[in-house]
Amino acid sequence: MITVAQAMVRCLERENISVVFGYPGAAICPFYDALTKSDIKHILVRQEQNAGHSASGFARITGKPAVCIATSGPGALNLITAIATAYMDSIPMVIITGQVSSERVGSDAFQEADIIGASEPFTKYSYIVKNPKEITKVFKQAFYIAGTGRPGPVLIDVPMDVQNVKIDYNYPDEMKMRSYNPNMKGHPGQIKRALTAIKNAKRPLICAGGGIFLSNAKEEFTEFVKKCNIPVVSTMMGIGALPSDDSLYFGMIGMHGVKPANVALMESDLLILLGARASDRAVCAPERVNETKKVIHIDIDPAEIGKNVDADIPIVGDLKNTLIEMNSKVCSPKDNEWINYLDEIRANTQVKEKEFEGYINPKAFIRLLSEKVDDDAVIVGDVGQNQIWLANNYNVKQGRFLTSGGMGTMGYSIPTGVGAKMAGANQVISVCGDGSFQMQMMELGTIAQNNIPLKIIVMTNNRL
């Protein structure tokens, strides 16, 4: 027999977790004691929020749920912003928090906080483990839920006394849940309708969202785009789905997007949303979308379809599977008329940036940066002007552009960069503002202590 704390560590090993990010405290001590005896590497962050962001960076590179850890009360509460940030961007994550002893739960004990209740609006699911025997089942389910369907953060809250109970360790091999069955395959009838609509469209447009990365569908997506010869725009989360300098890519749409992308969005007669939810920043007047065009919406989360824009052809399913299916049926590529038209707009909107004596033009700097970095570099943007400069001027090639799209959380870039680097990314560069840098500069300690070769660029404009 082993303790629940030891079982928790074994569960992580079984899930092939090699690195975790966290911060200890009394209520999570039994788990930490067990963790020291494992080969799992623990990165001690300088504030729990950064453990969450680092896990986010790790998960976004590996495509698998990553783990962060905090103690009860203040530790867990410090994680909240990171959990919500991950939830908004559908990042798979398992959060482990210590809780006060079972018999004290509900008594306003020292360092007690209802983290389940507090995080309920922005966790995909959460557990408080009251029955020690359930620990392995809870871990198995947590990883399964976090990493399947529309990914998201799952929280496991374990009271301190439970961590010390001895149990028989037995990790389930399979996990089936009658109430949770994410739909992995798009409906064949709907796929057929979509292909017909594409065939009949004069000015089709693909809008790439973060779902392309989440379903690991970059290859299938590229094949689809090239086969159909359809222009592509992206949301902020979809940047990099096609290389930014691809002739079919016309930039980011929306409030902070670029003109060619927004013109394409306005003038298209068929909009194909791929793993994008058409949020308020991406589509400012969703009600007008349906007036001028048909919409095909492919997403794994049925609740996103019809939420912001109506879909004429909704397809619920995993993007990778659906695109494979579509690629096997796509017929002839579209002619170049519509693309040539957009090319012209793109050519006419290239403005020459002004240079000021003694200042560096940030856009020019970002463009230069794109040329200097490795082709597979991971760029992590923060929030603010620096983020928009990156989104519109950085040239993603084979690498990634990571940012906090949905929540716009300042202080994201450095800890997320740490996570991306720990996940094995070749070259990671965090770009932040001078304001956001000061929200996360404690992580320089983490970076120094662990010798993490992360590059940091601070875009100093002396203002927020």
Next chain:
Amino acid sequence: MKHTISILVENHAGVLSRISGLFSRRGFNIDSLAVGITDDPTMSRITIIVNGDDYTVEQVEKQLYKLIDVYKIKRLKVEETISRELMLVKVSCTSENRGDIIDIARVMQSKICDISSESITIEISDTTDRLEILQELLRPYGILEIVRTGTIALQKGNKSIC
């Protein structure tokens, strides 16, 4: 427009708070919510009466379905549904008007479940409309207290949502 939504959920602690949290968070208006265990003790059935247009109710359904603990969900059509609500109502009475109140209760096919020299408690299980009729009829006598369970509903015929 009122809609009746039936939901089968895993019978866990915390499920109800997830569901009610979702309603308040997303600004959905619920008129009533009733919950109880089913024939399968691991499953509970929730009946929600929600007020909203088609878009809102579709969103309610989809967001509810997204909850991990929700097993099945169905919007029930009024004409294909039997719905009932239970109400207990305590009215003040005197020896003079007691007979009138008992008559009303009888006409409304409700039950007297408690009686004292100064009050009568009536139990009615019926549609929400009929509950409200009884309530109006009793109002002149002085309603002391009312408690209602919220509507529960099943589809007519041999259909089931499971």
